[in-house]
Amino acid sequence: MKKTLLSAAIGAAVLGFASAASAATLDDVKAKGFVQCGVNTGLAGFAQPDSAGNWKGFDVDYCKAVAAAVFGDATKVKYTPTTAQSRFTALQSGEIDLLARNTTWTVNRDTALGFNFRYVNYYDGQGFMVPKSLNVKSALELSGAAVCVQSGTTTELNLADYFKANKLEYKPVVFEKLEEVNAAYQAGRCDVYTTDQSGLYSLRLSLSNPNDHVILPEIISKEPLAPAVRQGDDKWFDIVTWAGYALVQAEEFGITQANVDDIKKSSTNPDVRRFLGVEKDTKIGTDLGLTNDWAYNIIKGVGNYGEVFERNIGANTPLKIQRGLNALWTKGGLQYAPPVR
């Protein structure tokens, strides 16, 4: 008897019961009671455990938004830290339900890898940083330069394409970990550092003299960072997508974590009332397979897009990233949510 108990316990520990079939991720998620979310193993501002061991960050908040939409509770998430190489297998194999790991949406990943992307939570672009002492004003002057870059990323491929297209010579200095790339650049092992612009901001924090380095004006790639799900489960894909659009829509409506309760009670705008699920006969939430207060739960759980941005990577954080392309469409950015009705 004791043996049976022991083997049962070990068996339960050894074999986690992940999604049984990709066709019904929502049912699986509801059955197990949490969203298994793939995040970065550590990227400043995007996914990072704090001193108590809780994951924090821009991508992490996205996971929380999805959990809030499904369960009405933003804490019902479990995180799987994934490396640049292991992230896709983790999603393909069903180990995670959702990949929110600053992953660039490309046609190859959308098709050949069998993922679906739709909502872009961060518009990034690849840039270059060089020491001021090099006296370089443009990336086109970088012929023959040694370039520090992280392996296994679109960054590495963009770099090759850019230099090839401009018929420039370069010497790649490749590392697997971002922090190794940083260390190499600081040690002067390469002349140029290239990564997504969001990464350049965090690198600047670790430089001994941030003012001695300049970011070149060229943006050599489009890097729409988007959460990914497995292809073939449209219902789950819709939820993950609309959780993101709800964040953006909330900012457009001016609904924040602090005022959402008031607005829910007092608003007379039918658009807002539909969004928050208080308008009579609204079916948006139930059509998604959720409850009608799904958007309210998201905002209550993590705030709107602007709040998430400012809290994790915005001007008041050490990263000091400007909204730029990630401003709302009404303010000249690209964050645009289709109508929620």
Added chain:
Amino acid sequence: MVDANASYVRREMLPAQPAPIATGNIAGWIRVNLLATPKDVVLTILALAVLAAVVPSALNWLFIQASWLGSDRSVCATVVQGGIQPDGWKGACWAFVKDRFVQFLFGRYPIDERWRPILVTIMFIVLLTPLLIPKMPRKGLNAVLLFIVFPIVAFFLLHGNAFGLDRVETPLWGGLMVTLILSFVGIAVSFPLGTLLALGRRSKMPVIKTLCVTFIEVIRGVPLITVLFMANVMLPLFLPTGWTIDNFLRALVAVALFASAYMAEVIRGGLQAIPKGQSEGADSLGLGYWQKMRLIILPQAIKLVIPGIVNTFIGLFKDTSLVSIIGMFDLLNIIRLNFTDTAWITPVTPITGLIFAGFIYWLFCFSMSRYSAFMERHLDTAHKR
């Protein structure tokens, strides 16, 4: 009759010699060890010059300039970098290590449940210490407790999900705790398994011999990092949908099998050094195979290869940091993880963290090395040079 006039016989007493230079005190020790010949004098001066150039600035960086207190990056960054230190400041950021110390020990293990790893550690120390002291009695019972009962109890304590304990999944485990678990399991499995493999490889039974040789050569022929990567990235694709094997368990199995293959070869080296006469003597006493091995051959063989065994253990201890490849956070990786934390990201954070990691690794490896030296002296019954 002795020829008293022979040229080789001294006829008068030698004059008194000056008293021998004292070598017992410090001055004597310096004279003998540092200033014995002109060459020694030159080398000593050179070495002192190097020390004088390096040590003060290192001490200055490590302790005097270092930042000890604080709860975010500002105490370790200069004004230009957005902190409070004066420009040109350079020093270790111990405040970072202090702030994240508990995380370095337990990873993301839930705070309310951290008494469980602490209890496991206490049990481990209580069981290990008497086993390490040769004079303590009841070694057999002690070993059974440590290597059979303790792992089971530790598993239920750490993992929970039984006896009213909450479940703490392995992705939450981390830090020194993971490094020690991996090492303990690696060592506890590899030693007996390696011994069996070594015996199997020397066996005259073809099937067993082939199996052992194949296992050892295949495992030794592949880098650990490849095995871990396969286990993490490829294995899930082969498994039926919905079935996953715990990442931590994959790492444990990979590390244990790896260490076993290396251990087998170390022990085989010891077996080969035992003269055939020992085996024949045992045979003539009528001992069976297992009695012969247990009582005559293995005790001598293992004693011979203690340095090699400890070398493998130390290598294993450090190899555990490769589990970063499968997204696990052992001591080194949990420290590295914090380098990119916006709360602590500064130019000196990484170097401080790595020095701290190096110190912890050194502490463990050096202890193992010292203990093995002690064991060698203790077991040294013959062959001493």
